[in-house]
Amino acid sequence: MSETKTTVFRDLLAATKDGDWGKGESRQGHVPAYVIRGTDFAEVRRGCIAGVPIRYLAEKTVHRRLLRADDILIETAGGSRDRPTGRTVLISQEILDAFPGDVTCASFARFLRVDPVAASPRYVYWYLQYLYARGDMWTHQVQHTGVARFQFTRFAGTEEVPLPVRAEQDAIAAVLGALDDKIAVNERIATTADSMCDLIFQSRAQQHASVPMSRLLHPILGGTPDRKNESYWGGSVPWASAKDVVNATVGVLASTEEHITETATQNSRAKTLRPGSVVLTARGTVGAVARMVMPAAINQSCYAFEPGRMPAAVLFHMVRSAAKSMLGMAHGTVFSTVNMKTFDHVEIPNLPADVLNTLNGELASLHQLIVSHLQESRQLATLRDTLLPQLMSGRLRVKDAEKIAEEAT
Incomplete structure (x- = not known):
């Protein structure tokens, strides 16, 4: 990267706050909100929000935790023997628009609101993805009880983020984001086709x-x-x-x-x-x-x-x-x-043999559509994950990455 400076992570933030799990049932003084858990990160990243639960949070304080476009969620507890805490997901405007109500994160996560004057929020998100893929998050994990925890304060105060000029930050985020967007589109097409298959099957099955x-x-x-x-x-x-x-x-x-x-x-x-x-x-x-x-x-x-x-x-x-x-x-x-x-x-x-064969023909073509879109998504994800460290380390020029991504999509 040319003209790169470094900044301590906490100095890039305009706001950050732990999430809230709230209550499971409606009660006085509480309002409903969709609460994104660490287990929801992968689905939310793909634009699938069906599994995100509704909880009831204290009306007096919920406004402090409501998410905005380009907020980053980071997992601060959980993990496993093979996977550290510190996973992240970017909350885009498209994701927020998909929810019919307010959105926040659960208590085992926190939101990071990057100051857009200090850095590109989306570039910072991809830098966090880079750190996680490289295994750096292990160094900030501690486990005194059964739950592994991410030491966010330590991380934010010690992690130095390389910041190229703003135009390059935006370009890096755009290249990687375009691949992510195409993956999300493919998986939405696959999900729609899968739902169509279920409807076709049920319409035939109920007749027998x-x-x-x-x-x-x-x-x-x-x-x-x-x-x-x-x-x-x-x-x-x-x-x-x-x-x-x-x-x-x-x-x-x-x-x-x-x-x-x-x-x-x-x-x-x-x-x-x-x-x-x-x-x-x-x-x-x-x-x-x-x-x-x-x-x-x-x-x-x-x-x-x-x-x-x-x-x-x-x-x-x-x-x-x-x-x-x-x-x-x-x-x-x-x-x-x-x-x-x-x-x-x-x-x-x-189902009689003739119905089985006819129905299988209808379903099989949609199944193949699903598989082909998911196969392309896996290829794009591999490309994205290959480009990520190359771009963040400066070993690959943004213009070259743009050409590679354009040819792939």
Whole structure:
């Protein structure tokens, strides 16, 4: 970067304040507001706000925490063994406009309002993304109890932010933001197509009688290869956990955190399932459903259903529809679970062969549209994440990055 100066992070802020979780029910002296949690960051970044809860905050103080366009939310508690606190999300005007009411953040986060005279708020957001991707946030995390916390005061007082000239700040933010915007558009198209599929399926399904799920589908329980056997791990076979299924975008399982070897599939219950198989989470977060677009194995927290007489596209919506009924009869008290007996009690429509084939043709074309848009989004995300450190370190000129991004979008 040319003509770069550095500024301590806290000197870039016009305001910052912790969030508020508020109350779960309406009461006197409290007003409703949408409260963004750390767990909502990824969805909100994509423009999906359906999961953001409404809470009730004290009327006297809520105005201090209401979000404005270009505010940045930073996660200050949470994290995990593999993921530090310090994730961020930019609150654009488009995101605010999507909410029908006031918006704030939860108590395990805080908002950062960058002084636009001191720096470009969007550039600062991307710099925070850069720090997180580089692993710098680990140095500001502390864990005295079960909850990991981000030491924001320490971070704000010690982190020095490189600031190129304002035009370059804006250009860097524009390049990276354009890629993010295209990713969000792709995923909104995919979500709309997915909703259309559900409507098409329901309109056909309600015309036919239902039978127990176990009469039409064969559940396959997954497994975990021996962790002590190194020859079972790090291979080429994707191995899906409930977490992978829950995190699948628009119900499309295209990647997994862990992989196993062919040897592991031959010597454990983690058998390779063919593309088009549908996975249902049975423990922990019960009832999440995703369809595989590649061969993969699953662990014992999931059941799978392979396409056969019931073709793949119909199978996905059949299992997803059944999952909604399944949640009402899941067994267990602390962690609800689904077991083999559950499939004897959940009913699904018994569609004739001609209806299955016709319906599958309608759904499959939309499924392919969904997959193609999500595949492009993954490619754009990889490009964005590659450009980010290059731009922030000055190793790549903005003009070159602009050309690369323009060709990609």
